[in-house]
Amino acid sequence: MRGSGRSGCSSAGGMATVYLAEDLKHGREVALKVLRPELAATMGPERFFREIHVAARLQHPHILPLHDSGNAEGFLYFVMPYVAGESLRQRLERVGELPINDVVRILTEVVDALAHSHEQGVVHRDIKPDNVMLSGRHALVTDFGVAKAVTEAGGRNSVTTVGVALGTPTYMAPEQATADPLLDHRVDIYAVGILAYERLTGRPPFAGLSPQQMLVAQVTQTPEPVRVHRGACPPELEAIIARCLAKRPADR
Numbered sequence: 403m404r405g406s407g408r409s410g411c412s413s414a415g416g417m418a419t420v421y422l423a424e425d426l427k428h429g430r431e432v433a434l435k436v437l438r439p440e441l442a443a444t445m446g447p448e449r450f451f452r453e454i455h456v457a458a459r460l461q462h463p464h465i466l467p468l469h470d471s472g473n474a475e476g477f478l479y480f481v482m483p484y485v486a487g488e489s490l491r492q493r494l495e496r497v498g499e500l501p502i503n504d505v506v507r508i509l510t511e512v513v514d515a516l517a518h519s520h521e522q523g524v525v526h527r528d529i530k531p532d533n534v535m536l537s538g539r540h541a542l543v544t545d546f547g548v549a550k551a552v553t554e555a556g557g558r559n560s561v562t563t564v565g566v567a568l569g570t571p572t573y574m575a576p577e578q579a580t581a582d583p584l585l586d587h588r589v590d591i592y593a594v595g596i597l598a599y600e601r602l603t604g605r606p607p608f609a610g611l612s613p614q615q616m617l618v619a620q621v622t623q624t625p626e627p628v629r630v631h632r633g634a635c636p637p638e639l640e641a642i643i644a645r646c647l648a649k650r651p652a653d654r
Contacts, residue, residue, distance in 0.1 A: 417441060417548055422484060425469070431484040432469060437548075442478045450478050457524055457547025464515035466535060466544040485542060490601070491531035499604035502634065508534070509598055511541040516594070519546060520587040527585065529593035530573045531600070571616040572596065572606050576649050579617040588651040595646025595654075598639075603631035607647070621649070 418435040425432045437450070451471065458468040471480040490508070493500070500508075512534055519526060526533075526546055535542045575592035577585060600606045607625030608616055625647055628640045648654045 417545075418479075423481075425481075433482045433484045435480050435482065435545075437478040439477070442476065445478070447473045447478060453547040454480055455547075460519055460522060460524060460546055462515050462518040464511045464540065464542055465519065465546065466542040468546075480548070482544060485535040485537045487535055487537040489532050490534040490536060490541070490597075493536060494531055494600065494604070499632065500601050502602065502632075502636070502639070505598065505601040506639070507539070508536070508541045508601070509594065512543055512597070513594060515541075515543040516587070516590050520590070525585065525587050526590050526593075527578075528570060528573070529590050529597060530570050531597065532570075534597070571613045571620070572608070574617070574620055575651070576621045577651060579620045586651070588654050591646050591654045592648075592651075595643050598643045598646070599625065599628055602628055602635055602639075602643075605631070624649075 418437050421434040421436070423432050423434040424430075437445075442450070451473075454468065454471045458471075461467070466482050466485065469481040469483065471478075473479075488496070512529070516526065516529070524546055526543070528545065528548075529543070533544050535544055571579070573593040573596045575585075575589040578589055596606055608619040608623060611619060628635045628643055629637075646654055
């Protein structure tokens with residue numbers, strides 16, 4: 403495998419630098435994600451590969467599969483298909499709020515992918531627009547397993563000092579913000595609620611805050627109803643989003 407002339411970094415605060423590379427064996431373009439050195443040093447290859455191997459067993463039409471992973475002179479990396487599309491983050495930045503039917507379709511596919519992973523005992527922990535790729539009309543969820551490995555290796559301080567994983571503060575569930583060690587699939591449900599809110603209104607429920615303020619808001623503040631910002635949102639959809647955003651995991 404070799405890097406192509408085109409390469410690009412992940413979004414600010416991401417866990418990895420992403421390169422567009424060529425798989426010489428199979429003659430295809432792939433996304434080569436190299437973990438940031440400070441994360442690789444904290445995590446260690448054993449923990450990284452343990453979580454990556456679990457995630458690699460996921461097989462679902464809306465989960466971007468893992469092609470390969472490895473350790474190149476201390477640089478931990480994993481390889482995924484190159485998606486000739488854009489991320490949900492890029493779509494939001496390009497067009498702002500999305501049509502309600504498109505939001506429902508995308509969320510349905512994301513939730514279906516998460517339901518499969520949860521059945522396999524895999525919790526994503528970092529659902530956000532950057533980790534949902536759009537290929538044609540379909541959504542693909544990426545980076546399963548990576549957030550869990552970083553979280554367990556780095557602990558709560560990684561959120562504010564490195565900018566990753568307990569999750570990304572904007573999309574973190576209250577129990578992630580308070581460093582609850584017993585996280586389960588309901589953190590992904592909360593993140594889907596944030597994702598839906600942002601797709602419909604063009605903004606997350608808590609905006610313009612520092613990472614530390616965001617953590618506090620996730621625990622203590624109730625978001626404004628979606629229809630305050632998007633009056634056309636059906637009441638049933640608004641109710642589903644509100645349930646996803648319940649502070650107590652048992653209420654989601």
